[in-house]
Amino acid sequence: MKIVLASSNEHKVKEINEIVNKLGYDIEFILPEGKFDPVEDGNTFEANSLIKAKAAWELTKTWALADDSGLCIDSLGGKPGIYSARYETTPQKRIERVLNEMKNIENRKAHFTCAMTLINPKGEIEYACNGICEGSIAYKPSGKNGFGYDPIFLLKNSDKTMAELNDDEKNEISHRSLALQKVLNYISEAHLVENE
Ligand code: ITT
Numbered sequence: 001m002k003i004v005l006a007s008s009n010e011h012k013v014k015e016i017n018e019i020v021n022k023l024g025y026d027i028e029f030i031l032p033e034g035k036f037d038p039v040e041d042g043n044t045f046e047a048n049s050l051i052k053a054k055a056a057w058e059l060t061k062t063w064a065l066a067d068d069s070g071l072c073i074d075s076l077g078g079k080p081g082i083y084s085a086r087y088e089t090t091p092q093k094r095i096e097r098v099l100n101e102m103k104n105i106e107n108r109k110a111h112f113t114c115a116m117t118l119i120n121p122k123g124e125i126e127y128a129c130n131g132i133c134e135g136s137i138a139y140k141p142s143g144k145n146g147f148g149y150d151p152i153f154l155l156k157n158s159d160k161t162m163a164e165l166n167d168d169e170k171n172e173i174s175h176r177s178l179a180l181q182k183v184l185n186y187i188s189e190a191h192l193v194e195n196e
Contacts, residue, residue: 002063003027003062004030004057005031005067006052006055006066007031008035013030013031015177018167019177029065039051045114046130049068049116052068053066057121061121063118065116065118067115067176068115069112069175071148072110073109073110073137074110094149098137098152099141102137111175112149113130113133114132114178115129115179126190127183127187131174131177131180133173133174135162136156144163145167149162151163
């Protein structure tokens with residue numbers, strides 16, 4: 001089974017295909033051909049996830065899954081939140097902005113969240129869910145793996161950042177992985193594809 005991932009983020013599709021392969025599902029996620037950049041003007045992760053899933057379905061008229069995700073920091077009132085990808089112009093600058101805004105703040109509690117929406121070939125919402133990964137904001141970046149805010153996201157009950165985990169370790173605990181496992185369970189239980 002092929003599912004279009006409503007995204008232009010190659011890190012996401014790589015992570016998602018690794019998780020699917022590890023769990024033994026006969027599913028391949030592929031990015032839409034050409035430029036995929038729908039206007040994400042929703043007020044929530046769920047709304048933007050639906051916008052992206054519908055845009056991918058419009059292009060392909062086939063199964064489409066969207067992942068809208070981001071970093072929410074308690075002391076910043078949930079920011080960068082839905083603006084995570086647009087908080088600054090480069091990943092490096094986004095990290096610097098967060099560290100600057102958190103400079104004198106003691107409560108560093110934060111979480112990654114991921115809202116997934118699966119659309120069927122008729123263009124209907126087949127399934128939607130969320131995944132959350134709890135942690136806190138480090139005082140400085142560390143680690144080279146992953147992407148985005150991973151180098152400043154300290155995992156709960158650990159002294160490691162998300163970027164210090166290898167791919168398998170991240171995929172065991174990430175917000176994306178937790179949401180994706182719910183989607184895969186749904187696909188399997190609805191017999192849309194057989195689990196190998
Ligand atoms: P698409 O919309 O094309 O899927 P995007 O990167 O713009 O790609 P989002 O709108 O969902 O995706 O924004 C997610 C941003 O949140 C992403 O660019 C990162 O900055 C951050 N983010 C999401 N998941 C992350 C993860 O696992 N590790 C680190 N940062 C993450």
